[in-house]
Amino acid sequence: MDFPLGRKYFYREIQQPDEQISLERAALYLALEEYPNLDVEAYLNALDTMAAEVEEGLPAGFYPLRILQSINQYLYEHLAFKGNASNYYDPDNSFLNQVIDRRTGIPITLALVYLAIARRINFPMVGIGMPGHFLIRPTVDEMEIFVDAFHQGEILFLQDCQDRLAQVFGQPVPFQAEFLRPVTNRQFLARMLTNLKVIYINRGDGPRALAAIDRILLLFPQSATELRDRGLVHFQLNQLTQAQQDLEAYLTMAPDADDAATIQQLLDQMK
Numbered sequence: 001m002d003f004p005l006g007r008k009y010f011y012r013e014i015q016q017p018d019e020q021i022s023l024e025r026a027a028l029y030l031a032l033e034e035y036p037n038l039d040v041e042a043y044l045n046a047l048d049t050m051a052a053e054v055e056e057g058l059p060a061g062f063y064p065l066r067i068l069q070s071i072n073q074y075l076y077e078h079l080a081f082k083g084n085a086s087n088y089y090d091p092d093n094s095f096l097n098q099v100i101d102r103r104t105g106i107p108i109t110l111a112l113v114y115l116a117i118a119r120r121i122n123f124p125m126v127g128i129g130m131p132g133h134f135l136i137r138p139t140v141d142e143m144e145i146f147v148d149a150f151h152q153g154e155i156l157f158l159q160d161c162q163d164r165l166a167q168v169f170g171q172p173v174p175f176q177a178e179f180l181r182p183v184t185n186r187q188f189l190a191r192m193l194t195n196l197k198v199i200y201i202n203r204g205d206g207p208r209a210l211a212a213i214d215r216i217l218l219l220f221p222q223s224a225t226e227l228r229d230r231g232l233v234h235f236q237l238n239q240l241t242q243a244q245q246d247l248e249a250y251l252t253m254a255p256d257a258d259d260a261a262t263i264q265q266l267l268d269q270m271k
């Protein structure tokens with residue numbers, strides 16, 4: 001495959017079984033396409049250093065809430081990480097190198113920094129892909145608490161999660177248990193890429209939107225909606241052969257989709 005260097009590394013990383021994928025390494029390979037001089041190992045070493053410094057300040061016993069408190073104090077008080085509320089849709093919020101350098105990001109990338117530290121100190125946590133927001137949860141002792149890395153590591157209980165969802169959407173949202181289901185590593189990376197895809201589409205940056213979709217399709221080759229979206233971006237870029245291939249593949253995979261008639265009209269128009 002004739003990929004840019006960062007994408008070759010990304011592709012190689014995600015060929016492993018899901019649980020063996022290094023989220024932070026894969027995320028840095030995503031950033032490598034935008035920042036070709038990025039030193040991946042230097043940022044991994046920076047995370048190692050952060051974790052070592054957190055570990056130095058940990059209490060003697062294994063007290064999960066105290067461990068979370070130690071991580072929070074280090075990240076949000078000592079290093080002054082914070083959620084980028086003022087420029088939420090800046091693409092750099094989705095690139096791990098920039099999040100580490102600027103100490104600001106969006107929920108999923110700040111969660112990634114938090115998870116990377118937690119993993120290095122042997123404190124198991126998982127990502128929680130709540131709609132419109134991203135949380136993390138300790139998996140020790142089946143603790144039913146959640147951490148909001150975007151809001152200074154705030155500890156949330158179930159009702160707090162429901163309230164946070166309503167806050168994100170500006171209105172009460174019927175809550176479903178699946179909203180708090182852990183995500184796989186591939187799902188985590190796809191969500192990061194989806195954020196970039198939406199930002200670039202809204203900015204009219206077709207080439208970068210295509211790059212994001214291409215990498216989502218490396219993760220989930222059978223995603224009909226991503227094929228459709230790639231076809232539509234190709235169409236907007238007047239790349240009609242590629243657009244036709246993707247949109248025809250979409251209709252083959254999802255012949256009963258709600259927008260099937262609209263996509264067929266577009267194909268007829270191209271022909």
